[in-house]
Amino acid sequence: MISLQKVSKKYGKLNVLSEVTLDLKAGHCYALLGPNGSGKTTLIKSILGMAIPDSGEVKVANQNIAGQYQYRKWIGYMPQIGQYPGGLRMAQLFDMMKSLRMDVKNTDEELIESLGLRPLMDKRMYSLSGGTRQKVSAALAFLFNPTILILDEPTAGLDPLAVQILKEKLLREKAAGKLFLITSHILSDLDDLVTDTIYLFEGVVRYHSSIVDLKTETGEASFAKAIASLIRTQDLQIKELIG
Amino acid sequence: MIQILKYVLRDVLRARFVLFYTLFLLLSTSLLLQLDSDPDKAVMSLLNIVLLVVPLVSIIFTTIHYFNSYEFILLLMAQPIDRRSVFLSQYLGVALSLCAAFAVGVGVPALLFGVASKMGLMILVGMASTIVFVSLAFLSTSFTRDKAKGIGIALLFWFYFSLIYDGILLWVVYSFSDYPMETATLVLSSLNPIDLARITMLLSLDASALMGYTGAFFKNFFGSGLGISFTAAMMLMWMFWPVQVSLRRFKKNDL
Numbered sequence: 001m002i003s004l005q006k007v008s009k010k011y012g013k014l015n016v017l018s019e020v021t022l023d024l025k026a027g028h029c030y031a032l033l034g035p036n037g038s039g040k041t042t043l044i045k046s047i048l049g050m051a052i053p054d055s056g057e058v059k060v061a062n063q064n065i066a067g068q069y070q071y072r073k074w075i076g077y078m079p080q081i082g083q084y085p086g087g088l089r090m091a092q093l094f095d096m097m098k099s100l101r102m103d104v105k106n107t108d109e110e111l112i113e114s115l116g117l118r119p120l121m122d123k124r125m126y127s128l129s130g131g132t133r134q135k136v137s138a139a140l141a142f143l144f145n146p147t148i149l150i151l152d153e154p155t156a157g158l159d160p161l162a163v164q165i166l167k168e169k170l171l172r173e174k175a176a177g178k179l180f181l182i183t184s185h186i187l188s189d190l191d192d193l194v195t196d197t198i199y200l201f202e203g204v205v206r207y208h209s210s211i212v213d214l215k216t217e218t219g220e221a222s223f224a225k226a227i228a229s230l231i232r233t234q235d236l237q238i239k240e241l242i243g
Numbered sequence: 244m245i246q247i248l249k250y251v252l253r254d255v256l257r258a259r260f261v262l263f264y265t266l267f268l269l270l271s272t273s274l275l276l277q278l279d280s281d282p283d284k285a286v287m288s289l290l291n292i293v294l295l296v297v298p299l300v301s302i303i304f305t306t307i308h309y310f311n312s313y314e315f316i317l318l319l320m321a322q323p324i325d326r327r328s329v330f331l332s333q334y335l336g337v338a339l340s341l342c343a344a345f346a347v348g349v350g351v352p353a354l355l356f357g358v359a360s361k362m363g364l365m366i367l368v369g370m371a372s373t374i375v376f377v378s379l380a381f382l383s384t385s386f387t388r389d390k391a392k393g394i395g396i397a398l399l400f401w402f403y404f405s406l407i408y409d410g411i412l413l414w415v416v417y418s419f420s421d422y423p424m425e426t427a428t429l430v431l432s433s434l435n436p437i438d439l440a441r442i443t444m445l446l447s448l449d450a451s452a453l454m455g456y457t458g459a460f461f462k463n464f465f466g467s468g469l470g471i472s473f474t475a476a477m478m479l480m481w482m483f484w485p486v487q488v489s490l491r492r493f494k495k496n497d498l
């Protein structure tokens with residue numbers, strides 16, 4: 001579904017992505033992991049065409065996305081921090097998004113109901129709390145039945161009930177054969193969802209395998225512990241390098 | 244794109260600034276026409292306001308509006324919408340509302356006082372400078388993602404075209420006063436949209452008689468068919484190249 005070929009991106013002198021090559025397939029759920037500033041959001045933005053790679057190519061459904069925009073109709077994106085025009089009411093925001101996507105007849109409004117956004121529809125966006133804004137982002141990501149879902153820290157700032165609702169939704173959509181790319185620091189949230197992990201460190205993909213492989217390799221039973229042990233070994237290697 | 248333009252227009256109008264701007268123009272135009280029985284003089288006084296205030300308001304409002312719409316732009320960029328439509332609807336939304344504000348603010352009093360024929364060119368020139376400075380504002384936003392810096396660059400543009408440039412021009416003319424400078428002055432003034440607007444208006448008011456030999460020379464050129472098309476072409480260039488450049492940059496920039 002999504003393939004990246006030697007994608008590199010620099011901000012000034014900083015190598016945010018260096019020759020990242022990935023192949024993401026439908027029906028899989030990829031956890032994009034890595035410490036802060038390792039290039040996760042830049043990777044996501046270059047798939048969405050918001051950040052433009054210095055070299056390499058990104059393909060979505062076998063189509064090079066450079067200069068393209070139509071491919072984004074397959075993607076639902078939940079940003080790390082949802083920024084919305086403050087003056088709009090929530091209902092106006094949803095109406096606006098729908099009016100921009102006349103091609104989609106059946107919108108998926110399940111999350112609007114289950115996350116309890118319906119009673120807040122006449123609130124203005126600036127008056128919403130961070131968590132509620134995050135719920136709006138989640139509902140918008142699923143609104144147009146996308147086949148690819150890119151979620152940047154979807155559970156940050158959500159209350160445990162909302163996390164559970166979102167997770168159940170994710171599991172259902174995964175069963176429907178959609179492709180997920182999720183970043184999260186709260187590893188326990190992803191435990192029974194993720195099929196593959198991508199470990200990004202200083203712009204380089206260090207690890208990419210199925211979650212079963214990861215657990216056996218690190219000898220840990222849970223996903224969270226496996227990742228933590230991965231980060232620890234990475235740290236150890238760096239400390240050895242620095243001496 | 245029409246859809247997006249609709250939302251941009253709604254956003255601009257909700258800001259109420261455009262309303263105050265219209266009221267300000269309405270009030271000052273009516274006052275000037277009221278105070279001066281000679282409409283020519285009123286137009287002259289109005290010209291000074293227009294050449295100072297219109298560029299300033301256009302460039303600052305546009306820059307602030309662009310940075311305030313950044314969230315909206317980000318929201319659209321995750322949808323199957325191309326950057327060109329997003330950019331052009333932002334541009335058209337602001338340019339159309341500011342032009343409408345100017346046309347109403349100056350045009351309505353002109354109609355009421357029955358001097359519409361004298362004011363026709365003024366309205367045209369005012370709308371042209373509005374568009375030029377909206378374009379320059381978009382150019383200044385394409386250099387930075389920081390709001391304060393963006394407004395700084397926009398202010399610099401305004402200072403340059405309304406004050407600094409004329410200073411340089413005067414200095415050049417003064418230093419080379421031993422040489423025939425008519426053609427050079429003509430070329431140099433056409434490189435500043437505010438000067439172009441000023442010359443066009445002054446010549447239409449027959450105020451060129453006050454400017455001596457240079458005035459006569461200017462009148463000779465700018466009054467001719469060639470001169471008018473030259474002025475129009477230069478103004479159009481001032482409207483389009485900054486947008487062109489900033490659109491190209493907007494397509495390539497990271498959001």
